[in-house]
Amino acid sequence: MKKSIISILLIVTLAGSKVLAQDFKEKYRPQFHFTPKANWMNDPNGMVYHNGIYHLFYQYYPDAKVWGPMHWGHATSKDMISWKEQPIALYPDSLGYIFSGSAVVDKNNTAGFGKDALVAIFTHHDPVQEKQKTGKHETQSIAYSLDDGKTWTKYKGNPVVQNPGISDFRDPKVRWFEAQKKWIMTLASKDRITFYSSPDLKSWSRESDFGAKEGGHGGVWECPDLFPIKHEGKDVWVLIVNINPGGPNKGSAGQYFLGNFDGKTFTSNSKETKWLDYGTDNYAAVTFANTGGRNILMGWMSNWQYANQVPTDPWRSANTIARELGLKTVGNEIYLTSIPVKELDALNSTGFLLKNVKVQDQLDLTERAKNKSGLFRLDLTTESKADFSIVLSNEVGNELIVGYNKAGNQYYIDRIKSGKVDFEKGFAEKHTAPRLATGSKISLTLLADVASVELFADNGLTVMTDIFFPDTPISKFHIKSVSGIFLDTLQYKSIKSRNDR
Numbered sequence: 202m203k204k205s206i207i208s209i210l211l212i213v214t215l216a217g218s219k220v221l222a223q224d225f226k227e228k229y230r231p232q233f234h235f236t237p238k239a240n241w242m243n244d245p246n247g248m249v250y251h252n253g254i255y256h257l258f259y260q261y262y263p264d265a266k267v268w269g270p271m272h273w274g275h276a277t278s279k280d281m282i283s284w285k286e287q288p289i290a291l292y293p294d295s296l297g298y299i300f301s302g303s304a305v306v307d308k309n310n311t312a313g314f315g316k317d318a319l320v321a322i323f324t325h326h327d328p329v330q331e332k333q334k335t336g337k338h339e340t341q342s343i344a345y346s347l348d349d350g351k352t353w354t355k356y357k358g359n360p361v362v363q364n365p366g367i368s369d370f371r372d373p374k375v376r377w378f379e380a381q382k383k384w385i386m387t388l389a390s391k392d393r394i395t396f397y398s399s400p401d402l403k404s405w406s407r408e409s410d411f412g413a414k415e416g417g418h419g420g421v422w423e424c425p426d427l428f429p430i431k432h433e434g435k436d437v438w439v440l441i442v443n444i445n446p447g448g449p450n451k452g453s454a455g456q457y458f459l460g461n462f463d464g465k466t467f468t469s470n471s472k473e474t475k476w477l478d479y480g481t482d483n484y485a486a487v488t489f490a491n492t493g494g495r496n497i498l499m500g501w502m503s504n505w506q507y508a509n510q511v512p513t514d515p516w517r518s519a520n521t522i523a524r525e526l527g528l529k530t531v532g533n534e535i536y537l538t539s540i541p542v543k544e545l546d547a548l549n550s551t552g553f554l555l556k557n558v559k560v561q562d563q564l565d566l567t568e569r570a571k572n573k574s575g576l577f578r579l580d581l582t583t584e585s586k587a588d589f590s591i592v593l594s595n596e597v598g599n600e601l602i603v604g605y606n607k608a609g610n611q612y613y614i615d616r617i618k619s620g621k622v623d624f625e626k627g628f629a630e631k632h633t634a635p636r637l638a639t640g641s642k643i644s645l646t647l648l649a650d651v652a653s654v655e656l657f658a659d660n661g662l663t664v665m666t667d668i669f670f671p672d673t674p675i676s677k678f679h680i681k682s683v684s685g686i687f688l689d690t691l692q693y694k695s696i697k698s699r700n701d702r
């Protein structure tokens with residue numbers, strides 16, 4: 202009797218510790234992208250660098266693998282690659298669920314919570330009022346932490362921005378505007394962006410609206426961001442606006458505008474709708490605060506079209522790799538560029554370099570690419586003279602194809618036959634993206650984790666992020682071109698699991 206109780210206890214403890222001590226062995230568990238150990242995650246929130254640590258908060262529902270009452274989960278990292286999950290930072294309260302938002306370091310103690318306090322600015326979403334259809338169920342609130350994000354105190358005067366009667370009124374992204382010594386809040390209000398300003402993070406005044414008639418309007422505007430990047434000696438202001446649905450390949454995506462911000466009004470110089478990422482799986486992407494001269498973007502690697510159905514267990518969703526942003530002029534337009542942060546290189550493992558290789562029909566790199574993790578980074582350069590593709594496949598015939606189509610001058614990711622696709626009818630599709638670069642030299646960087654590919658073409662001018670779920674791990678690797686291409690260089694590096702460091 203006693204013995205059996207002990208063995209039951211042992212089994213329970215072992216089962217419990219298995220979940221806690223994450224082993225990274227579950228099917229589809231990303232190895233160099235952040236995932237919560239268990240349960241539901243969506244948008245990255247409150248990303249901020251503070252005292253040598255990167256903080257990632259995220260929309261989290263700790264009780265199930267589907268979206269529910271939102272909390273802010275928390276993870277920390279020294280390099281934006283290896284993340285350690287921390288206790289939940291913010292729980293729902295009488296004002297509602299804790300929806301998306303941002304965090305700042307209050308260096309001048311403007312709010313009076315303490316010098317260098319971390320202050321989170323987020324949306325309170327009240328489900329009771331939502332049912333009553335008051336149109337006022339989303340308000341903006343703040344909380345602060347004086348111990349590096351470990352514990353948080355919600356401000357007694359919440360909410361700090363009341364709702365004027367707009368049903369979608371959320372996702373505040375706050376930054377310090379040094380020229381006028383004030384805080385600027387960029388807020389998504391349904392089909393436009395509203396800017397507010399504040400001296401102390403507590404009292405906010407409405408400054409202006411932007412975008413009711415600009416950009417993509419195939420869905421609700423959400424999760425904005427506003428920041429300058431130096432380009433050719435001048436500050437160019439970048440306004441990111443995530444939109445759902447209405448993305449270039451359906452569902453959720455991030456668009457951006459380039460222009461000027463004078464502390465009150467944003468003016469766009471963009472003549473066309475521009476997209477941060479043409480893949481289907483980079484949503485709610487915004488930048489880290491307090492990273493000095495660096496602008497680092499990270500998004501949720503999923504799409505509201507199928508996020509609640511993807512076949513992973515016991516968690517759902519990952520984040521994209523962190524990306525360094527820049528600007529590049531092409532013809533008369535300026536575009537954002539994004540490339541993986543250099544910190545990822547620390548996970549590079551064995552690899553090989555090929556130079557001056559002609560690919561006619563196909564080049565089978567399976568044997569050369571064999572490595573422990575099966576994950577890799579590929580950098581190749583070639584000419585935009587013919588169609589070619591990079592094919593990742595396995596023993597059971599699943600194929601994920603990343604390619605260039607010359608006639609359309611497009612890049613694409615085809616996940617039609619990539620494995621498990623039947624959990625949502627629109628998942629098995631081919632996604633395309635325009636090649637924006639004008640020169641004939643193509644350079645591609647491809648990151649392949651267990652269940653995702655991220656393509657950075659032409660030094661990050663065209664980016665595509667797609668998730669996929671092969672029935673067995675990817676084990677074969679080919680470059681294909683029927684009409685033939687010449688590879689100037691092909692550098693393959695296997696990437697270690699962030700768990701193996």
Ligand code: FRU
Binds near residue numbers: 271301324371485
């Ligand atoms: C975007 C979003 C945000 C909202 C959050 C709720 O994915 O819809 O607008 O704050 O998710 O979880």
